Amino acid sequence: MMNTKTPLTDKVKVSILSTMLKIRMVEEAIAEQYKNQKMRCPTHLSIGQEAPPSILSALLTHDDQVVSTHRAHAHYLAKGGNLNAFIAELHGKASGCSGGMGGSMHLIDKAVGFMGSTAIVGGTIPIGVGLALAKQIKQERGLVVIYIGDGAIEEGVFYEAANFSVVRNLPVLFVCENNRYSVYSSLDCRQPQDRKIYELAASIGLQSWHGDGNDISNTFQLCSDAVEHIKLNNGPAFIELDTYRWREHCGPNYDDHLEYRPAEEIAYWKSKDPIKLLTKQLLDSQVIDVSVLNTIKNNINKDVLIAFEKAELAPFPASNTPENLTYA
Amino acid sequence: MLKETHQISFAEAINETTEQLMSYDESIICYGLGVNDPGRIFNTTKNLVETFGDQRVFDMPTAENGMLGIGIGAAIAGLKPIIIFQRVDFFLLAMDQLVNNAAKWRFMFGGQSNVPITIRLIIGRGWGQGPTHSQSLQAWFAHIPGLKVVMPSTTEELKQLLTASVLDPNPVIILEHRWLYQQKGNVPIQIDNRWLLSEQSNISTGDELTVVSSSYLTTEAKIALKFLQEHHGISIEHITLSVLAPLNTSRIIESVEKTGRLLLLESAHETCSISSSISHQVVASSFDKLKLAPVVMAKPDWPEPTTYSGTKYYYISAYDIAQKICEMLAITLDIEALQKQGHHDVPGDWFTGPF
Numbered sequence: 001m002m003n004t005k006t007p008l009t010d011k012v013k014v015s016i017l018s019t020m021l022k023i024r025m026v027e028e029a030i031a032e033q034y035k036n037q038k039m040r041c042p043t044h045l046s047i048g049q050e051a052p053p054s055i056l057s058a059l060l061t062h063d064d065q066v067v068s069t070h071r072a073h074a075h076y077l078a079k080g081g082n083l084n085a086f087i088a089e090l091h092g093k094a095s096g097c098s099g100g101m102g103g104s105m106h107l108i109d110k111a112v113g114f115m116g117s118t119a120i121v122g123g124t125i126p127i128g129v130g131l132a133l134a135k136q137i138k139q140e141r142g143l144v145v146i147y148i149g150d151g152a153i154e155e156g157v158f159y160e161a162a163n164f165s166v167v168r169n170l171p172v173l174f175v176c177e178n179n180r181y182s183v184y185s186s187l188d189c190r191q192p193q194d195r196k197i198y199e200l201a202a203s204i205g206l207q208s209w210h211g212d213g214n215d216i217s218n219t220f221q222l223c224s225d226a227v228e229h230i231k232l233n234n235g236p237a238f239i240e241l242d243t244y245r246w247r248e249h250c251g252p253n254y255d256d257h258l259e260y261r262p263a264e265e266i267a268y269w270k271s272k273d274p275i276k277l278l279t280k281q282l283l284d285s286q287v288i289d290v291s292v293l294n295t296i297k298n299n300i301n302k303d304v305l306i307a308f309e310k311a312e313l314a315p316f317p318a319s320n321t322p323e324n325l326t327y328a
Numbered sequence: 329m330l331k332e333t334h335q336i337s338f339a340e341a342i343n344e345t346t347e348q349l350m351s352y353d354e355s356i357i358c359y360g361l362g363v364n365d366p367g368r369i370f371n372t373t374k375n376l377v378e379t380f381g382d383q384r385v386f387d388m389p390t391a392e393n394g395m396l397g398i399g400i401g402a403a404i405a406g407l408k409p410i411i412i413f414q415r416v417d418f419f420l421l422a423m424d425q426l427v428n429n430a431a432k433w434r435f436m437f438g439g440q441s442n443v444p445i446t447i448r449l450i451i452g453r454g455w456g457q458g459p460t461h462s463q464s465l466q467a468w469f470a471h472i473p474g475l476k477v478v479m480p481s482t483t484e485e486l487k488q489l490l491t492a493s494v495l496d497p498n499p500v501i502i503l504e505h506r507w508l509y510q511q512k513g514n515v516p517i518q519i520d521n522r523w524l525l526s527e528q529s530n531i532s533t534g535d536e537l538t539v540v541s542s543s544y545l546t547t548e549a550k551i552a553l554k555f556l557q558e559h560h561g562i563s564i565e566h567i568t569l570s571v572l573a574p575l576n577t578s579r580i581i582e583s584v585e586k587t588g589r590l591l592l593l594e595s596a597h598e599t600c601s602i603s604s605s606i607s608h609q610v611v612a613s614s615f616d617k618l619k620l621a622p623v624v625m626a627k628p629d630w631p632e633p634t635t636y637s638g639t640k641y642y643y644i645s646a647y648d649i650a651q652k653i654c655e656m657l658a659i660t661l662d663i664e665a666l667q668k669q670g671h672h673d674v675p676g677d678w679f680t681g682p683f
Contacts, residue, residue, distance in 0.1 A: 067401075099438025106436045115404065116437060120428050126394045127429065130401020137357065137383050137407065157424070160394025167389065317438075325435045326473050327574065328442045328497035 005228050008220045010287045012058050016216060017282060019054035020275045022300050023074045026083065029304045030073075030090065031252035038312065039090040041103030046074030048246035051274035052177055052213045053078035056145065056223045063142030065113040065131050067124035070105045071245075072117030075147050081109040087307035093314035100317045101325065113142075121182075122148065122155030125174075129161040132170040132236075143171040143230045151182035153197050154190055159204065165236040166205035172236040173226055174206065177213060180242075183249045184260045201238035213241030214274045244269035333514040338483040341515045342372040342448075342504070345490045346410065348519045350380050353408065356494060357384045359395070360412030360448070369412055370450075370509055392421040396447070400429050400499075403443045410494060416449040416503065417460045430499040431474030442497040446490075451505045451595075453544070453643070454673035455681050458634035464543075464596040464627070469501050470573035471600075476500040477573040478525065481546035483513025485529065489570055492525040500525075505544040505595075506683075507675035527571045528579040534563035537653060538583040540606065541593040542569045544675075549593055551646035552666060556653060560661050564653070572602050577609045584610050588619035589656055593644060594626035601626060625652055639673050 006012065027045045034043065049071070057078035060066075068075040076086060082097060089096030090104050098106050105119040115131060118124050128146035135142060152158050153176065165172045176197055180187045191197070198210035207229050209222040219241060226237040246269075248255035256266060282288045336344065350356045358376055360369065364387045368374045377385040388395045392413065399409040413419040419426075426447075433443050452461040470477045476498050480486045493500040531546070532553060541549045546568050556562040565583045584590045590610055592603035607622040625644050633639060647666040654661050670677070 096438070098436060098440070101438045102436045108437045108440060110440060116433070116441070118429065118436075120424060123397075123424070123428055126397025126425065127401040127404065129394075130398035130403070131405050132401075133398055134402045134405030134407050137402075138405075157394050157397065160389065160391035161398060163391065164389055164394060164398060322435070325439045327476075328434055328439075 005224045006059055008217055010282075013216070013278065013282060014288060016054050016058055017275070017278050018296050019057065019078050020050040020278070021296060023050040023054065023077050024275055025297070025300045026077060026304055027073060029308065031247070033308065034252035039104075040092060041090065041105070042250050043090065043104040043252070044071040044073075044250050045245070045247050045252065046071055048269065048273075049177055049179060049213075049243045050074055051216060052175060052219060052241045052243060053147070055216060055219045056175060058220070059223050059227045060145065061142065062113060063140070064145065065115050065142060066145045066147065067115050067128040067131070068107070068117035068147040069121070069124065069149060069152070070117070070119045071149070072105070072107050072147070075117065076107045076109065076114050079109070079114045080112040081107065081114045083303055084307045084310050085109065088311040088314050091311040091314070092316060093311055094317045095310070095314040099321065101321070122152040122157045125152065125155075125158050126161040129165045129170060129172055132165065132172045133168065136168065136170055143173055143227065145173045145175055147175050147177065149182070150176060150178040150180065150187055150197060151190070152176075153200065162201065162204045162206060162236070162238075169233070169235045171230050171233075173230055174201065174236070174238040176201075176238065176240045178240055178242050179245050181245070181249070181261065184258070186260070196240070198238060198240040201240070206236050206238040207234065208238040208240070210240045211242070213243035214269070214272045214277075216274060216278050246270065331516040331518070331520075333516050335512050336483070336515050337509065338486055338511050338513070339370050339372050339509040341483055341486045341513070342490060343374050344515070345487045345519060346373070347376060347379065349491060349494050350376065350384065352519065352521065353495070355406060356408045356410065357402065358410040358412070359386045359388050360414075361388055361390060362414060363387050363412060369414060373412070392418055393425050396422040397425040397429060399445050400425060400433065400443055403445045404433065404441045408444045408446070408494060410446045410448060412448040414450055415461050416451055416465055417463050419447070419449050426469075426475070426499075427472050431472045434498075435474055443499045444497050445499050446494045447499070447501045449501060449503050451503055451543070452683065453505070453507055453632070454639055454675075455679065455683070456634045456636070456673075457632060457683070459631035461683070462632040464503075466503055466572050467596055467601050470575065470602060474499070475573060476525065476571065478502045478571055479542040480504065480508070480570060481541065481543055481568040483508070483511050483515060485570060487515050487519065488523045489525065491519045491521070492523045495521060496525060503543065507544045508547070510675065510678055511547070525571050527576045528567050528569055531566040531568055532557070532564065534565040535587060536563050537589040537591060537656060538565045538567065538580065538587045539591045539593065539649075539653075540567050540569055540580055540603075542572065543595050545593040545595050545644060548644060548646045549649055552649040552653070555646070555663065555666055556650055556661070562653070562657070569602070575602070575605060577606055580606060581610055581613050585614050585617045588617055590618070590622040591649075591652060591656060592622060592624045593649065594624050596627060597629050598624050598626035599629065620656065623652065623656060625649070636673055
């Protein structure tokens with residue numbers, strides 16, 4: 001079988017940087033606008049965790065599908081989810097990606113293979129495995145990425161669905177973004193300290209990898225290996241990527257004053273800001289210059305402004321929408 | 329056009345319907361714990377794997393919640409899974425995927441994806457099934473908007489209900505009573521893809537009182553009503569409720585407005601039951617037409633005891649029904665012939681365990 005791996009070229013690096021910048025700038029705009037009380041739903045920002053989905057998405061095609069969690073903004077945008085529909089969804093508008101019925105925690109863009117994110121921890125894990133089962137039965141191409149956090153590993157449904165994916169050799173890639181916290185609860189009080197998540201996954205029978213999710217080239221390598229493993233029909237795979245959320249679990253603010261996370265831990269992860277590091281690398285190696293960078297940022301900025309403007313002007317769903325949606 | 333029928337049992341009707349559905353629509357898959365084992369879910373999945381192969385018919389891990397979620401994912405991707413659980417009680421482990429995903433997926437994504445899954449759940453009774461093998465939890469499921477809940481009463485209606493459930497674009501829970509499995513009935517030989525989920529059907533018409541039943545209680549009710557009609561000339565309207573959610577009580581209300589008396593036979597506990605909801609709707613809509621308050625006969629508010637003696641008076645019998653009807657009509661009749669002969673904890677002599 002031919003080697004299907006995509007190399008991490010300069011072009012791919014620039015594309016990853018653009019995706020990360022888009023996520024960061026969209027999220028910062030949401031954080032900034034949140035106080036206006038027009039986005040009236042619980043919102044879990046992806047700031048700090050941009051790297052894993054931006055890297056992985058560079059390796060996915062339109063045949064590949066994604067499901068995600070309550071913290072789905074980065075996954076949605078990285079897979080190519082429509083920005084205007086996303087911002088409208090946060091505003092509860094009819095033009096939203098879920099018709100305004102889902103909000104921040106229920107995003108979907110089937111046109112790009114983003115099949116849905118939901119609010120219950122671990123809730124979409126079996127959904128993703130079911131999508132992969134359908135691919136196998138219908139003999140369709142592509143794999144299914146299931147984004148989860150470290151908390152979902154503690155849910156029984158993770159084991160149940162992972163086990164079945166191994167039994168049936170399904171084209172599934174579990175991506176665990178380990179940010180060490182389930183809301184305020186540290187990993188140390190939730191899982192044995194000497195047991196690694198990727199080792200647990202391996203013991204279920206998933207081909208597993210582990211790495212620093214903010215390290216672009218290493219994460220690209222792991223993702224590339226995992227995607228190839230699945231595309232060669234070698235069975236489901238699992239990647240644990242360490243990363244960090246900068247702001248509060250839910251909402252637009254920083255919550256460092258609550259002191260549930262050590263100050264040095266926060267400082268360490270901020271020093272590993274993937275956007276800052278990759279920008280510096282690409283500027284230093286003269287792959288891009290400041291004007292290219294500014295063009296990228298200006299374009300994103302323009303798109304974000306348009307998305308907010310459109311969202312605010314869009315109508316809410318009609319009052320009979322909820323009743324009509326309950327049954328097909 | 330009159331459909332050609334043949335006489336088969338409830339279990340055979342399930343098997344035949346599934347086989348015909350899977351031939352008709354290749355997006356239908358069928359799985360559950362024991363689907364391909366020697367028992368074949370009381371023979372309801374007999375010959376399916378041989379006919380359709382193990383990609384479409386398969387046994388599964390003992391993982392109710394995960395496997396229901398996997399069915400939801402497959403349904404979103406265009407398949408129509410039939411998922412089977414040999415007892416309702418085990419399915420409780422799947423409530424998260426049922427309530428948070430199956431029931432709400434279409435709603436929370438603005439109608440972009442349907443979840444056409446059919447969940448077959450079997451209700452046990454007697455022979456020491458006990459607290460965790462005999463629960464009638466239809467009201468739990470019916471409480472969740474987005475789910476359809478179906479309870480067949482007879483072998484005759486099974487084929488239509490199962491066909492309509494599987495072809496329905498929504499998640500449907502179909503609750504099958506174990507004691508119906510051996511009952512024979514005239515069943516249409518072929519499925520019809522135009523069949524709909526019919527909400528209520530009349531078994532008999534009458535003027536003096538309306539009886540509503542679902543599932544196995546229809547069997548007991550039929551015995552009681554036939555006896556009262558034949559021996560005492562009492563004319564009772566009997567309605568079976570097959571679709572419990574979404575609940576449509578129009579046929580019941582129409583009947584009660586004629587008879588003025590309503591007896592609801594409830595296979596679950598009375599508190600928060602379907603019968604309580606029906607009773608409320610009837611009172612709210614037709615208070616002035618009622619000759620007396622609606623009566624609900626239900627299980628007592630404790631779990632099914634395992635012991636032989638504990639189930640003796642636990643379930644509602646034909647005798648109990650006839651007695652209640654006499655009370656409601658303020659008459660005294662000799663109904664002793666309705667006292668059940670033989671063991672009370674089996675559906676018939678054919679049942680000798682184990683489940």
